[in-house]
Amino acid sequence: MRSSEKALVLKVGRFREVDAWVRLLTPTQGVFNAFAFGGFRSRRRFVGCLDPLNLVLFSFSANKTGTYQSLEEGSLINGFFEIKKNTAVLGQAVNCLEFVRLMDPSPQDARIVFDLLLETLELLEETLPQGDMIPFLFRAKAAFELGYRPAFEECASCGTAAEGMKSPLVSVESGQVVCAACQSGRKAVDGVVRRVSPGVLRSLEWIRTTRPADWARLSMPADVARQSRRLIEAFVAYHLGLQWENGYFKKV
Template structure:
């Protein structure tokens, strides 16, 4: 395997010897990677301002002779996110999104699209004046849809009626589909929806993260969205948020 250059978003950084660091990275071409920056904590030339979590960096990747690990030869900072580190609330939102993203298994063919989504989400959290408390949950929703786990939001999957104007649309979690009130299903976990919630879900899935900040969510709608997204993520992605991290259910 030859050396290669690729840009990467740094998800996590850790120390494993006095001067050496390991990095968990996500790249648009190769997906999730772990690489080692030997001497990275002391380097003043090879990694100037690069090795902080959430930065986007162009790295020179150097496989070892047996191809068992990747070393980082040098890095060029493309995007730093100092603004995130100035606000504990924004940093918490960013950390939640990154932890979820890392827990989801992204197929290589989906890497570029997923990279863009995460990068846009972090830009939004850093720069927008107002961020919805539901932003991390909306990010989970969009990520689930990007991975193919989202139900159709337009029409009842059984009779084809338009869901926004249908009576009592309901999400059937295990089946991963939404039915109108006139159609029945075998049962299982159900989340009652409404036209407003369906419009919000559609808005999130069809627009960039920057556009999510303008969403106005009533208390009941927030509860429904949280319940729907949490149920889909638990059942179809096998993940739950517990003790500050995502665990396999």
């Protein structure tokens, strides 16, 4: 049976000289491998399609027993050529791709992750942002969209608004915030906690309620950016089970 669907190409490999395997993300199937038989020989069926970081409309067919899918042909929708020209931006895009490849979202979560990754790549393509925050924002947003719902607006204990707090404490596990006054009255906040500046909570709340297209407008003082990165790392490791270490993601 043949079908067609938009896919983001995450990784491409070669086998038997002219054949390719392609690791894909689609909105309905999540992350999976498909085979492009003769993909490296065919000039016509896959023009410019078989490279990582491409958005392609592929037509698929399953083999008789349904154990694998092969790619019949593809047409390139977006090759993200501006990203590929800029090494620093390309590094950020590849980081997001690697994260998705290892996160391996279920088919139910696939559309959320697909839309988020595509919008993030469009942002990188159009604005070529400075700095290295986008992969962190992407991971935080992925965790938020996949069900991690922190309550950063107020103290979980007394209800004081987080806005204006001196040094709030955040529980990575529950996503709850405790103000300085309540901290002294409590023996311990459950699980892993991080002390952050209020600007971090504001930034993360803003990420939760915006889409990637808005992120080009975000500017953070260096210490807020540093604390935000550490907090995002901690809750992505806890809630999605992936940690960035020495240039690679590892499952934790």
